[in-house]
Amino acid sequence: MRFLLVLIYRRLCRHPLFLGQLFLLAKFRGAYRRVGKKVDSHYVWKEMQAPVTQDPPPAVDVPTAFFLRCTLEGRYKTIIEIGAFGGERIIALKRLLPGVDCYGLDILPSYQVPFHREGVSFHYFDEAFFDLSKRDSLVVCNGTLCHFSPENLKRFLSLFFSRNISIAAVEPVPLPYVLYDTPHHPPTIQRSVTSYYHNYWRIFSEHGYNLLHNRYEGGARSMSWTVQEVYCRYYARPVRLASREVSPAQTDPV
DSSP states (O other), rough: OHHHHHHHHHHHOOOHHHHHHHHHHHHHHHHHHOOOOOOTHHHHHHHHOOOSSOOOOOSOOOHHHHHHHHHHHHTTEEEESOTTTOOOHHHHHHHHOOSEEEEEEESSSSGSSOOOEEEEEEEOOOOOOOGGGGGTTTEEEEGGOOOOOSHHHHHHHHHHHHHTTEEEEEEEESSSHHHHHSSSSSSSSOSSOOEEEHHHHHHHHHHTTTEEEEEEEEEEEEESOEEEEEEEEEEEEEEHHHSSSHHHHOOOOO
């Protein structure tokens, strides 16, 4: 911080107009965020059409493999994917695990009326879906939790915990992820107008979950001019259930 202040001071001494440029930049940034927050965060997704595909996910698909491993080790009888979009992952899981009940949820218009494909039930995503019949299930999601506001994420985690629902997620984390994704850092920072970097270590523990697995996957990608991110895998179980299971982190030799 001190280095930044010195740099700004030297810049001002050489270029007095630099202060005005900073002011205009701050005003533009503030106006951009105000306009963005007035837009419904789900507007873009609600206007998209994503017909359920008949094609499987790519042969090398880390989220599908991760969800499969969590399902087998936890011996879950129900898998619920949030943000199913085209449905390729949840359909692939159903093909691999025909004895498991599989559900795909999303907020797209095509999901407003329930339908079935290849043994998978697709429904519109809302709290009413998670009734008592979905207890002891596994919720899976790929790049979905980052689009939950902090308030909505906490509300759904409380709901999942009350239903004994475990969570397997692959979500973006900013670099350097090791410094951010720890229990000691803030719970949430802004990622874009409608998405966030959540501190899953902290949020899961605050809502009664034990994070059994955490590892970044793949190379870094640029989210903006100034931010790079990686995707991390998270497997969290309610504390009362986690003690009964050997976690993937304990068995992963890599």
